[in-house]
Amino acid sequence: MTTAELTGAEEISWDLSDLYESADDGRLDADVEEAEQAAAAFRERYHGKVAELDAAGLAEAIAERERIESIFARTIYYAHLWFATDMADAPRGALLARLTETGAALDTQLLFFGLELADLDDERAEALLADEALARWRHWLRTVRKFRPYLLSEPEEKIVTEKSVSGVSAWGRLYEELLGALRVQLDGDEVSLEEAMAKLYAADRDERRRASEAVTDALEPGLRTRAYVFNTIVLDKSVDDRLRGYATWISSRNLRNDTTDEAVQALIDAAVGRYDVVQRYYRLKAKLLGLDRLSFYDRMAPIGEDPTKVSWGEARDIVLGAYNDFSPDTGAIVERFFAERWIDAPVRENKRTGAFCATTVPGVHPYVLMNFTGDRRSILTLAHELGHGLHGSLAMPLGLFNAETPLTTAETASVFGEALTFKRLLALEDDPQRRLNLLASRIEDSIATVFRQICMNRFEDAVHTERREQGELSPERLQELWLETQSAMFGDAVDAEGYGTWWSYIPHFLSTPGYVYAYAYGFLFALSIFRRYELEGDAMVEPYLEVLRSGGSKAPEELARIVGLDLADPAIWDEGIDALAAELDEAEALATEIGLG
Ligand SMILES: [Zn+2]
Numbered sequence: 001m002t003t004a005e006l007t008g009a010e011e012i013s014w015d016l017s018d019l020y021e022s023a024d025d026g027r028l029d030a031d032v033e034e035a036e037q038a039a040a041a042f043r044e045r046y047h048g049k050v051a052e053l054d055a056a057g058l059a060e061a062i063a064e065r066e067r068i069e070s071i072f073a074r075t076i077y078y079a080h081l082w083f084a085t086d087m088a089d090a091p092r093g094a095l096l097a098r099l100t101e102t103g104a105a106l107d108t109q110l111l112f113f114g115l116e117l118a119d120l121d122d123e124r125a126e127a128l129l130a131d132e133a134l135a136r137w138r139h140w141l142r143t144v145r146k147f148r149p150y151l152l153s154e155p156e157e158k159i160v161t162e163k164s165v166s167g168v169s170a171w172g173r174l175y176e177e178l179l180g181a182l183r184v185q186l187d188g189d190e191v192s193l194e195e196a197m198a199k200l201y202a203a204d205r206d207e208r209r210r211a212s213e214a215v216t217d218a219l220e221p222g223l224r225t226r227a228y229v230f231n232t233i234v235l236d237k238s239v240d241d242r243l244r245g246y247a248t249w250i251s252s253r254n255l256r257n258d259t260t261d262e263a264v265q266a267l268i269d270a271a272v273g274r275y276d277v278v279q280r281y282y283r284l285k286a287k288l289l290g291l292d293r294l295s296f297y298d299r300m301a302p303i304g305e306d307p308t309k310v311s312w313g314e315a316r317d318i319v320l321g322a323y324n325d326f327s328p329d330t331g332a333i334v335e336r337f338f339a340e341r342w343i344d345a346p347v348r349e350n351k352r353t354g355a356f357c358a359t360t361v362p363g364v365h366p367y368v369l370m371n372f373t374g375d376r377r378s379i380l381t382l383a384h385e386l387g388h389g390l391h392g393s394l395a396m397p398l399g400l401f402n403a404e405t406p407l408t409t410a411e412t413a414s415v416f417g418e419a420l421t422f423k424r425l426l427a428l429e430d431d432p433q434r435r436l437n438l439l440a441s442r443i444e445d446s447i448a449t450v451f452r453q454i455c456m457n458r459f460e461d462a463v464h465t466e467r468r469e470q471g472e473l474s475p476e477r478l479q480e481l482w483l484e485t486q487s488a489m490f491g492d493a494v495d496a497e498g499y500g501t502w503w504s505y506i507p508h509f510l511s512t513p514g515y516v517y518a519y520a521y522g523f524l525f526a527l528s529i530f531r532r533y534e535l536e537g538d539a540m541v542e543p544y545l546e547v548l549r550s551g552g553s554k555a556p557e558e559l560a561r562i563v564g565l566d567l568a569d570p571a572i573w574d575e576g577i578d579a580l581a582a583e584l585d586e587a588e589a590l591a592t593e594i595g596l597g
Pocket residue numbers: 384388411414
């Protein structure tokens with residue numbers, strides 16, 4: 001946006017003085033020093049002695065470990081937040097760099113604690129865990145120890161780690177370099193893959209088609225090499241999983257995400273069973289764009305750009321209204337973010353792009369950063385980040401270790417808050433065309449977060465399974481598997497001609513195998529709770545807040561039980577998809593109403 005378009009967000013800057021008055025605040029250096037001294041004392045006292053501690057002694061040690069972490073976290077959060085609003089300012093960069101180094105040194109010094117905890121033999125650990133003195137740390141301790149059954153002997157682990165630098169990490173880096181070197185010949189220019197991909201959002205169909213053809217051409221050279229690198233990384237994972245004894249290719253990822261193979265399978269079954277939702281939407285989108293059928297390159301095409309801008313004040317009122325309607329207590333917490341300057345809102349030069357919520361440390365409060373442009377997307381972004389803020393505010397009394405959530409539940413409150421706000425936004429809009437546009441962009445976000453990720457997980461699953469059972473996969477076979485798994489989702493609603501090699505530009509497949517489903521998991525977990533709230537009303541408020549107050553002190557399965565959901569049951573994931581399908585029903589009805597359907 002240009003500076004002429006004022007939104008009212010220009011003056012909305014955060015006040016970091018709840019962390020420190022300034023970078024020169026003497027308390028900052030005092031805290032760094034305190035953390036360093038406490039870490040040294042901690043090492044002196046506990047190194048090599050963790051196995052000798054009784055339950056009370058261990059509880060004391062964990063509490064001290066957490067205290068050290070909290071002291072240091074306050075300093076590094078300050079550095080990150082201060083830096084984020086002006087990344088070109090040298091003193092800010094210098095403080096962040098200095099504290100990042102200090103943090104790494106502290107980690108190194110304290111690493112032994114986790115290792116010695118993981119090393120406790122099972123019988124001893126169970127006896128300790130049964131002791132009430134350790135009740136507060138049960139989940140945390142189990143989390144620290146959960147990889148224990150899959151660890152190799154110490155010399156083996158050492159070899160694996162050292163050899164990975166010239167092995168799997170080197171292959172990963174090679175792939176990144178190959179991708180980075182790709183150049184796309186587009187309309188007489190040579191552009192990066194990213195620039196070419198951005199054209200898929202163009203309003204002009206011909207521009208999208210040219211961009212997609214240029215990308216397909218650019219992905220052709222070196223495809224055999226990239227397929228080989230992919231094969232090698234997949235093979236490396238299968239060797240690692242076999243040696244460690246993981247049941248399936250995805251098991252280690254599930255463990256890291258604090259969930260079970262059963263829950264993830266139920267999620268996948270539910271999403272795959274509802275691919276019709278995607279097909280219905282893409283058929284509707286074809287109509288809205290005046291096409292017989294979408295091509296894969298039309299999926300991101302804009303529909304009905306909405307020029308209406310909202311002011312910061314309007315956005316605040318909509319979001320606050322949504323949270324207040326849900327529960328006055330929730331509204332009161334969210335209100336504080338505005339009243340007490342916990343938000344940095346304007347678009348500013350050298351500010352970090354995008355949006356985030358930093359939960360900081362117990363005794364302080366979360367901070368929210370965003371770049372408010374005044375479009376409707378910005379309202380939902382604000383609602384999203386304030387959801388994280390609410391979650392952090394409610395969970396932080398548990399302390400740093402118990403408040404921290406795994407990827408699978410980290411998005412619960414943000415997705416829920418976005419859903420609440422979306423409903424309000426929709427209720428405020430009477431114009432059918434604009435209602436339809438709102439719904440369409442919402443459904444597209446959901447499809448990208450849920451179905452597209454599950455569909456990519458199906459491709460990964462096919463590749464990892466086939467590599468294990470039948471050996472190396474040719475580029476042609478990878479293309480077949482990619483098109484098979486994509487077409488399962490597209491049905492006859494999307495033409496995938498030309499899409500066959502596009503698996504090869506997605507870095508997640510190589511850098512973090514199995515990663516993609518977590519987006520769908522977190523999103524549908526939150527939407528399933530939201531659906532229950534829609535059906536049962538206020539009775540769901542308290543259980544939902546209890547989930548947020550529990551932070552990461554319980555596994556997702558346990559959290560789900562608080563709101564009456566069993567994550568191993570595909571029907572539960574279906575409830576989240578029902579919430580999406582209800583939005584699609586309404587979009588279809590609106591399209592018919594305005595003569596487009
Ligand atoms: Zn988020």
